[in-house]
Amino acid sequence: MKKNLTLNRGASPFKFAISFTISLFILISFSLTYANADDGKIHPWGYEGGTGPDHWGEIEKDHEKHLMCREGVNQSPVDISHVPGVMLDDLGCHYLKAPIRIMNNTHTIHLSYDPGSFANWGNEKFELIQFHFHRHSEHLVNGKPYPMEMHLVHKTPGHQYVVIGIFMKEGKHNPEIQKIWNRIPKEINKEFSYENELIDLANLLPQNHEYFHYNGSLTTPPCSENVSWFLLETPIEISEAQIKYFEKFIDHNARPVQKLNHRIIVKIK
Numbered sequence: 001m002k003k004n005l006t007l008n009r010g011a012s013p014f015k016f017a018i019s020f021t022i023s024l025f026i027l028i029s030f031s032l033t034y035a036n037a038d039d040g041k042i043h044p045w046g047y048e049g050g051t052g053p054d055h056w057g058e059i060e061k062d063h064e065k066h067l068m069c070r071e072g073v074n075q076s077p078v079d080i081s082h083v084p085g086v087m088l089d090d091l092g093c094h095y096l097k098a099p100i101r102i103m104n105n106t107h108t109i110h111l112s113y114d115p116g117s118f119a120n121w122g123n124e125k126f127e128l129i130q131f132h133f134h135r136h137s138e139h140l141v142n143g144k145p146y147p148m149e150m151h152l153v154h155k156t157p158g159h160q161y162v163v164i165g166i167f168m169k170e171g172k173h174n175p176e177i178q179k180i181w182n183r184i185p186k187e188i189n190k191e192f193s194y195e196n197e198l199i200d201l202a203n204l205l206p207q208n209h210e211y212f213h214y215n216g217s218l219t220t221p222p223c224s225e226n227v228s229w230f231l232l233e234t235p236i237e238i239s240e241a242q243i244k245y246f247e248k249f250i251d252h253n254a255r256p257v258q259k260l261n262h263r264i265i266v267k268i269k
Protein backbone atom coordinates (compact mmCIF):
# COMPACT_ATOMS: atom_id res chain seq x y z
CA MET A 1 0.00 0.00 0.00
CA LYS A 2 2.80 2.39 1.02
CA LYS A 3 4.63 1.64 -2.21
CA ASN A 4 1.59 2.56 -4.28
CA LEU A 5 1.21 5.88 -2.50
CA THR A 6 4.85 6.70 -3.25
CA LEU A 7 4.33 5.84 -6.86
CA ASN A 8 1.29 8.06 -7.04
CA ARG A 9 3.10 11.14 -5.81
CA GLY A 10 4.38 13.00 -8.84
CA ALA A 11 3.93 9.93 -10.99
CA SER A 12 2.80 10.12 -14.59
CA PRO A 13 -0.78 9.10 -15.41
CA PHE A 14 0.70 5.98 -17.04
CA LYS A 15 2.53 4.97 -13.83
CA PHE A 16 -0.58 5.71 -11.81
CA ALA A 17 -2.58 3.38 -14.05
CA ILE A 18 0.00 0.58 -13.52
CA SER A 19 -0.04 1.16 -9.77
CA PHE A 20 -3.82 1.06 -9.67
CA THR A 21 -3.88 -2.14 -11.72
CA ILE A 22 -1.34 -3.80 -9.38
CA SER A 23 -3.40 -2.78 -6.32
CA LEU A 24 -6.54 -4.15 -7.90
CA PHE A 25 -4.73 -7.38 -8.79
CA ILE A 26 -3.51 -7.82 -5.19
CA LEU A 27 -7.02 -7.14 -3.89
CA ILE A 28 -8.60 -9.68 -6.25
CA SER A 29 -5.90 -12.27 -5.49
CA PHE A 30 -6.54 -11.85 -1.77
CA SER A 31 -10.30 -12.31 -2.24
CA LEU A 32 -9.78 -15.46 -4.31
CA THR A 33 -7.36 -16.88 -1.74
CA TYR A 34 -9.94 -16.33 0.98
CA ALA A 35 -12.69 -18.03 -1.03
CA ASN A 36 -10.39 -20.93 -1.91
CA ALA A 37 -9.71 -21.62 1.76
CA ASP A 38 -12.76 -23.87 1.54
CA ASP A 39 -12.16 -25.42 -1.90
CA GLY A 40 -13.86 -22.50 -3.58
CA LYS A 41 -16.97 -22.78 -1.45
CA ILE A 42 -18.44 -19.57 -0.14
CA HIS A 43 -18.94 -20.65 3.49
CA PRO A 44 -15.66 -20.95 5.44
CA TRP A 45 -16.41 -24.32 7.08
CA GLY A 46 -16.59 -27.86 5.82
CA TYR A 47 -16.22 -31.49 6.81
CA GLU A 48 -12.54 -32.19 6.06
CA GLY A 49 -9.11 -30.90 7.05
CA GLY A 50 -8.46 -27.36 8.27
CA THR A 51 -12.10 -26.26 8.01
CA GLY A 52 -13.55 -29.55 9.32
CA PRO A 53 -15.56 -30.19 12.52
CA ASP A 54 -12.46 -30.12 14.79
CA HIS A 55 -11.90 -26.49 13.71
CA TRP A 56 -15.44 -25.13 13.67
CA GLY A 57 -14.88 -23.47 17.06
CA GLU A 58 -11.93 -21.50 15.67
CA ILE A 59 -13.74 -20.00 12.69
CA GLU A 60 -12.88 -16.33 12.66
CA LYS A 61 -16.26 -15.05 11.48
CA ASP A 62 -18.98 -14.97 14.13
CA HIS A 63 -16.32 -16.30 16.49
CA GLU A 64 -18.53 -15.89 19.56
CA LYS A 65 -21.33 -18.02 18.18
CA HIS A 66 -19.13 -20.77 16.75
CA LEU A 67 -17.39 -21.24 20.11
CA MET A 68 -20.32 -23.50 21.05
CA CYS A 69 -19.00 -26.03 18.52
CA ARG A 70 -15.91 -26.41 20.72
CA GLU A 71 -17.10 -25.56 24.22
CA GLY A 72 -20.74 -26.70 24.26
CA VAL A 73 -21.62 -29.61 26.54
CA ASN A 74 -25.00 -30.47 25.00
CA GLN A 75 -23.90 -31.03 21.42
CA SER A 76 -25.28 -33.15 18.57
CA PRO A 77 -25.16 -35.67 17.02
CA VAL A 78 -24.75 -38.47 19.58
CA ASP A 79 -24.59 -42.24 19.66
CA ILE A 80 -27.93 -43.73 20.69
CA SER A 81 -27.34 -46.80 22.84
CA HIS A 82 -28.64 -48.30 26.11
CA VAL A 83 -31.76 -46.14 25.96
CA PRO A 84 -34.44 -46.52 28.66
CA GLY A 85 -38.09 -46.62 27.58
CA VAL A 86 -40.31 -44.06 29.32
CA MET A 87 -43.91 -42.86 28.99
CA LEU A 88 -43.93 -40.01 26.46
CA ASP A 89 -46.50 -38.34 24.23
CA ASP A 90 -46.90 -39.56 20.66
CA LEU A 91 -45.25 -37.52 17.94
CA GLY A 92 -47.71 -36.32 15.31
CA CYS A 93 -46.70 -35.21 11.81
CA HIS A 94 -49.19 -33.15 9.81
CA TYR A 95 -47.44 -32.26 6.61
CA LEU A 96 -49.15 -30.78 3.55
CA LYS A 97 -47.92 -31.46 0.03
CA ALA A 98 -45.65 -28.60 -1.00
CA PRO A 99 -43.71 -27.47 -4.10
CA ILE A 100 -40.07 -28.46 -4.44
CA ARG A 101 -37.85 -25.49 -3.44
CA ILE A 102 -34.36 -26.89 -3.53
CA MET A 103 -30.81 -25.65 -3.08
CA ASN A 104 -27.33 -27.19 -3.03
CA ASN A 105 -25.66 -24.97 -0.41
CA THR A 106 -22.46 -27.11 -0.61
CA HIS A 107 -23.05 -28.42 2.93
CA THR A 108 -26.26 -30.29 2.11
CA ILE A 109 -29.20 -30.49 -0.26
CA HIS A 110 -31.70 -28.17 1.39
CA LEU A 111 -35.45 -27.89 0.70
CA SER A 112 -37.44 -24.94 2.04
CA TYR A 113 -40.99 -25.83 2.99
CA ASP A 114 -44.07 -23.65 2.45
CA PRO A 115 -45.97 -22.58 5.63
CA GLY A 116 -48.81 -24.70 7.01
CA SER A 117 -47.14 -28.01 7.88
CA PHE A 118 -46.41 -28.94 11.46
CA ALA A 119 -45.54 -31.61 13.97
CA ASN A 120 -47.11 -31.88 17.39
CA TRP A 121 -45.99 -33.40 20.65
CA GLY A 122 -48.57 -33.30 23.42
CA ASN A 123 -50.08 -29.82 23.27
CA GLU A 124 -47.05 -28.30 21.57
CA LYS A 125 -47.05 -27.53 17.87
CA PHE A 126 -43.99 -26.85 15.70
CA GLU A 127 -43.96 -25.46 12.16
CA LEU A 128 -41.89 -27.27 9.53
CA ILE A 129 -39.56 -24.81 7.80
CA GLN A 130 -37.07 -26.95 5.87
CA PHE A 131 -35.59 -30.40 5.47
CA HIS A 132 -32.21 -31.65 4.30
CA PHE A 133 -30.00 -34.73 4.11
CA HIS A 134 -26.79 -36.13 5.59
CA ARG A 135 -24.48 -38.82 4.19
CA HIS A 136 -23.75 -40.91 6.36
CA SER A 137 -26.22 -40.52 9.21
CA GLU A 138 -25.02 -38.12 11.89
CA HIS A 139 -26.61 -40.00 14.78
CA LEU A 140 -25.37 -43.52 15.38
CA VAL A 141 -27.47 -46.37 16.75
CA ASN A 142 -25.44 -48.70 18.96
CA GLY A 143 -22.26 -47.25 17.46
CA LYS A 144 -23.27 -47.75 13.82
CA PRO A 145 -24.26 -45.19 11.17
CA TYR A 146 -27.05 -45.59 8.62
CA PRO A 147 -26.17 -44.71 5.00
CA MET A 148 -28.16 -41.45 5.23
CA GLU A 149 -30.25 -39.33 7.63
CA MET A 150 -32.97 -36.82 6.78
CA HIS A 151 -33.57 -33.85 9.11
CA LEU A 152 -37.01 -32.20 9.22
CA VAL A 153 -36.41 -28.84 10.88
CA HIS A 154 -39.28 -27.15 12.77
CA LYS A 155 -39.27 -23.83 14.55
CA THR A 156 -41.06 -23.11 17.82
CA PRO A 157 -42.51 -19.70 18.78
CA GLY A 158 -39.71 -19.44 21.39
CA HIS A 159 -36.91 -19.58 18.78
CA GLN A 160 -36.07 -23.17 19.58
CA TYR A 161 -35.77 -25.88 16.97
CA VAL A 162 -37.40 -29.27 16.91
CA VAL A 163 -35.68 -31.62 14.50
CA ILE A 164 -37.16 -34.96 13.49
CA GLY A 165 -34.42 -37.25 12.21
CA ILE A 166 -35.28 -40.09 9.86
CA PHE A 167 -32.69 -42.77 9.21
CA MET A 168 -32.35 -44.07 5.67
CA LYS A 169 -31.14 -47.62 5.09
CA GLU A 170 -30.13 -49.22 1.82
CA GLY A 171 -32.98 -51.14 0.21
CA LYS A 172 -35.75 -50.46 -2.30
CA HIS A 173 -35.75 -47.57 -4.78
CA ASN A 174 -37.62 -44.66 -3.16
CA PRO A 175 -39.89 -42.82 -5.68
CA GLU A 176 -40.50 -39.79 -3.41
CA ILE A 177 -36.73 -39.34 -2.91
CA GLN A 178 -36.28 -39.68 -6.67
CA LYS A 179 -38.61 -36.67 -7.26
CA ILE A 180 -36.17 -34.64 -5.10
CA TRP A 181 -32.96 -36.11 -6.55
CA ASN A 182 -34.20 -35.31 -10.09
CA ARG A 183 -34.17 -31.64 -9.13
CA ILE A 184 -30.83 -31.35 -7.31
CA PRO A 185 -29.34 -28.23 -8.92
CA LYS A 186 -25.88 -28.30 -10.47
CA GLU A 187 -25.56 -24.62 -9.64
CA ILE A 188 -24.67 -24.02 -5.98
CA ASN A 189 -26.15 -21.57 -3.46
CA LYS A 190 -29.19 -20.82 -5.57
CA GLU A 191 -32.71 -21.99 -4.80
CA PHE A 192 -34.80 -23.43 -7.62
CA SER A 193 -38.60 -23.73 -7.29
CA TYR A 194 -40.90 -26.13 -9.11
CA GLU A 195 -44.45 -24.98 -8.39
CA ASN A 196 -46.12 -27.94 -10.10
CA GLU A 197 -43.97 -30.66 -8.55
CA LEU A 198 -45.23 -31.46 -5.09
CA ILE A 199 -43.42 -33.33 -2.35
CA ASP A 200 -45.59 -35.56 -0.20
CA LEU A 201 -43.62 -35.92 3.03
CA ALA A 202 -46.09 -38.53 4.26
CA ASN A 203 -44.34 -40.83 1.76
CA LEU A 204 -40.99 -40.18 3.45
CA LEU A 205 -42.09 -41.13 6.97
CA PRO A 206 -42.00 -44.69 8.28
CA GLN A 207 -45.35 -46.17 9.39
CA ASN A 208 -44.09 -46.46 12.94
CA HIS A 209 -43.41 -43.11 14.63
CA GLU A 210 -41.74 -44.51 17.76
CA TYR A 211 -38.82 -42.29 18.57
CA PHE A 212 -35.71 -41.58 20.62
CA HIS A 213 -35.61 -38.15 22.26
CA TYR A 214 -32.91 -35.93 23.75
CA ASN A 215 -31.92 -32.26 23.88
CA GLY A 216 -28.93 -31.13 21.86
CA SER A 217 -27.65 -28.69 19.28
CA LEU A 218 -27.51 -27.81 15.61
CA THR A 219 -25.01 -30.21 13.98
CA THR A 220 -23.49 -27.37 11.90
CA PRO A 221 -21.99 -24.02 12.94
CA PRO A 222 -22.98 -22.12 15.06
CA CYS A 223 -23.83 -25.40 16.94
CA SER A 224 -26.44 -23.58 19.10
CA GLU A 225 -27.80 -25.72 21.92
CA ASN A 226 -31.47 -25.03 21.29
CA VAL A 227 -32.61 -28.20 19.54
CA SER A 228 -35.06 -30.78 20.77
CA TRP A 229 -34.28 -33.98 18.85
CA PHE A 230 -36.71 -36.73 17.87
CA LEU A 231 -35.14 -39.62 15.98
CA LEU A 232 -37.55 -42.13 14.51
CA GLU A 233 -36.41 -45.63 15.35
CA THR A 234 -37.69 -47.18 12.10
CA PRO A 235 -35.64 -46.25 9.03
CA ILE A 236 -37.03 -45.64 5.53
CA GLU A 237 -35.45 -47.25 2.48
CA ILE A 238 -33.40 -45.78 -0.36
CA SER A 239 -31.60 -47.68 -3.12
CA GLU A 240 -27.83 -48.00 -3.47
CA ALA A 241 -28.02 -46.09 -6.78
CA GLN A 242 -29.88 -43.24 -5.06
CA ILE A 243 -27.24 -43.05 -2.31
CA LYS A 244 -24.51 -42.96 -4.97
CA TYR A 245 -26.34 -40.21 -6.87
CA PHE A 246 -26.52 -38.02 -3.74
CA GLU A 247 -22.77 -38.55 -3.22
CA LYS A 248 -22.07 -36.92 -6.58
CA PHE A 249 -23.21 -33.63 -5.02
CA ILE A 250 -22.41 -34.09 -1.31
CA ASP A 251 -19.98 -36.91 -0.62
CA HIS A 252 -19.72 -36.55 3.14
CA ASN A 253 -21.53 -34.21 5.54
CA ALA A 254 -21.80 -35.91 8.92
CA ARG A 255 -20.42 -34.26 12.04
CA PRO A 256 -18.80 -36.86 14.32
CA VAL A 257 -20.77 -37.88 17.42
CA GLN A 258 -20.36 -35.71 20.50
CA LYS A 259 -20.15 -36.59 24.20
CA LEU A 260 -23.47 -37.17 25.92
CA ASN A 261 -22.13 -35.68 29.21
CA HIS A 262 -24.99 -35.43 31.73
CA ARG A 263 -27.80 -35.92 29.25
CA ILE A 264 -29.98 -38.97 28.90
CA ILE A 265 -31.63 -40.18 25.74
CA VAL A 266 -35.06 -41.73 26.20
CA LYS A 267 -37.22 -43.92 24.02
CA ILE A 268 -41.00 -43.80 23.91
CA LYS A 269 -42.58 -46.83 25.63
Ligand SMILES: [Zn+2]
Pocket: 132, 133, 134, 151, 219
Ligand atom coordinates in the same frame (compact mmCIF):
# COMPACT_ATOMS: atom_id res chain seq x y z
ZN1 LIG B 1 -28.98 -31.74 9.55
